[in-house]
């Protein structure tokens with residue numbers, strides 16, 4: 001038997017999401033749901049400006065598929081690949097992405113092993129949101145490098161994800177965030193095995209992946225929209 005290429009970090013991050021009750025409680029009460037509408041649309045608009053004929057969009061750790069849906073709306077001719085490690089999320093995504101019919105392929109994929117055709121090569125855009133923050137610094141850099149390797153020249157890598165600021169800013173954000181977001185639902189709390197990676201860790205990860213044309217296009221509290229274009 002060949003050993004799995006997924007990492008322990010990836011398997012631990014994925015574990016709670018395999019539980020349909022947990023996945024359901026999280027999806028029903030996403031505390032940031034409304035707040036993320038703007039950065040999702042902004043990401044799609046920025047990519048459209050540069051690559052209006054994008055045909056292949058891949059979402060990694062896609063969950064119910066809201067980020068992928070925004071890109072499928074922006075790029076009416078594009079095909080989407082939904083991917084996630086959770087079968088429970090797969091059922092939810094099949095429902096929420098049903099309006100896009102056969103434009104969407106569904107794949108069970110661990111973000112720590114994108115090899116062997118798990119996701120297609122030559123994607124125009126790879127998006128991911130609120131999944132890679134479960135990885136430590138080295139895991140994050142490896143993830144960005146593997147993802148960038150699946151992009152076409154000139155393709156875009158987008159991560160809308162949580163970051164860890166300094167202690168003093170952590171406290172400030174935690175205190176004021178309650179005024180802008182919904183309380184987390186009971187049963188939807190989940191563990192983080194590592195301290196959150198910093199903004200700089202993400203930028204270093206993009207650089208390690210060879211993507212230097214990168215910007216933080218939006219930020220609120222802990223969550224940043226990292227978006228970068230591969231050379232070519």
Ligand SMILES: C[S@@+](CC[C@H](N)C(=O)[O-])C[C@H]1O[C@@H](n2cnc3c(N)ncnc32)[C@H](O)[C@@H]1O
Pocket residue numbers: 009010011013014015017060061062063064065066067083084085086089109110111112128129130131134
């Ligand atoms: C907080 S949800 C975010 C869902 C969606 N991207 C969004 O922002 O609305 C985290 C998602 O990451 C997925 N996930 C966790 N560990 C994973 C792994 N190792 N590989 C792929 N997906 C993973 C979960 O199943 C879940 O759908």
